[in-house]
Amino acid sequence: MPEIVQFTAPGTVELVSTDAAPLVPGSVRIATWYSGISAGTELTAYRGTNPYLTSTWDAQRRLFVPGEPSFGYPVQGWGYSEVGQIVEVADDVADVGVGEVVHGIWGHRSDAVMPASAIAWRVLPRDVDPVLGTFARVGSIALNAVLAADVRLGEKVAIFGQGVIGLLATRLATLSGGRVLAVDTQPRRLEIATAFGAVEVVDAMRPGGAGELIRELTGGGADSAIELSGADRALHEAVRSVVVEGLVAASGFYQGGASNLRLGEEFHHNRVRIVASQISGVPVGLGGRWDQARLVRTVMDQISSGAVDASALVSDVVDADAVAGVFERLDSGDPEILQAVLRFDAAPERQR
Known part of the structure; x- marks a missing residue:
């Protein structure tokens, strides 16, 4: 049965069972291999400090306002640094196929259904360590900051x-x-x-x-x-x-x-x-030339070429069911932990 990381309450995170999403036209099913933890963002859910947990985000006015929090515990689906293998495609999908390894954003879950259009341009080259795909989003955030500066x-x-x-x-x-x-x-x-x-x-x-x-x-x-x-x-x-x-x-x-x-x-x-500088947009002056897709492609090109040695940042690769211990270490400020990556059961044995 598929599994997903859940923040059950402040200070409590666990791996729980969830239902498999149905495959719909235009989509693919991905078996997750790795999912990187973004400590800064995800600790706000672990600690209960995220503003979405304490106030209402009015998307139309783009304001946080008093009222019922936009979401509450249990919180599922966090995570934006995933890598996995396509295991099923809808009948109308032709641009990606079963067996291809892709990176993307689908949260800390073992099984995900994604639009093929969101994944087709995120195929990892065969000669690239799949763990490096977990740096696409965090690398984009870093590059966006460099551009903003x-x-x-x-x-x-x-x-x-x-x-x-x-x-x-x-x-x-x-x-x-x-x-x-x-x-x-x-x-x-x-x-x-x-x-x-x-x-x-x-x-x-x-x-x-x-x-x-x-x-x-x-x-x-x-x-x-x-x-x-x-x-x-x-x-x-x-x-x-x-x-x-x-x-x-x-x-x-x-x-x-x-x-x-x-x-x-x-x-x-x-x-x-x-x-x-926030990843939902690029610096105003670059909006005609840059977007999030270009940020991702640029970062992954630098990582794939070896110009950015992202592998040097991976301090921990742990089974997903050990997620609670990872967050305890992050919350305590453990100086030995840098990039922690969750490993799901579908990951190849040679990399386990």
Whole structure:
């Protein structure tokens, strides 16, 4: 029987049985091999801090408003970094076939039915490790942030938060010609940032703040900054780190208030620009040329070619029924865990 990851209540996540979706015209059935956990987003469901759990999202007005929460526990279907094999196709599907390995977004579930049109362009080359397909979405988020920060050849960009997405952003910004100053609290992540091309690494916990040191290291400030940790204190330091009229791409998923973001200080006096980078859209100035599909294709081309060594970010590949232990470690801030990947029963034995 198909299985799906369920957030049953705050602090409780488990693998539960679910019904198989029917195959409909124009669709394919996929047996999931791997599903990557996006810690920043999914911890908001695990901790109960996601705004959809506490208020109503009015899609027409695009506002969160008081009222019945948009969804409540149990929460199923989270996850947006999946890889699997097509095991069945509808009679009218001709552009993909049984046996092909694809990546996409269908949640932490063992069995999924997807429109063939959403999958046909996501076939993984046979010579690519299928686990790498789990980086398509998180890599797209990283690339979107780099584009939002308008990184150019020779410019200095401070990247706050060297988790999976931050490290991917560090590599992609480096490939774009930027000189990256990587900021984090964990020495191991800063080591990887150096391997990914960062020219300087900064301990986020240093006295005086990371912003002050970055201004010293760059002789006046970074041209731009990307904040990916989701911490308001880090966003404040990102603002402090850039030059007058510098640009900060706020790409973290910020929860609650922002008492550490003091807008009357450097933000005001240095006329800093803060832009939100969120994967539902690309930077306004690029809308005529870029879309989410191009983000995905670009990232996967870089990963497939070896220009981005995504395999270096995989710290854990665990059976899906061990999901509770993974979230306990993520919630506790275990420094040894980076990209955790759930493995489902359909995964090939040679990779188990």
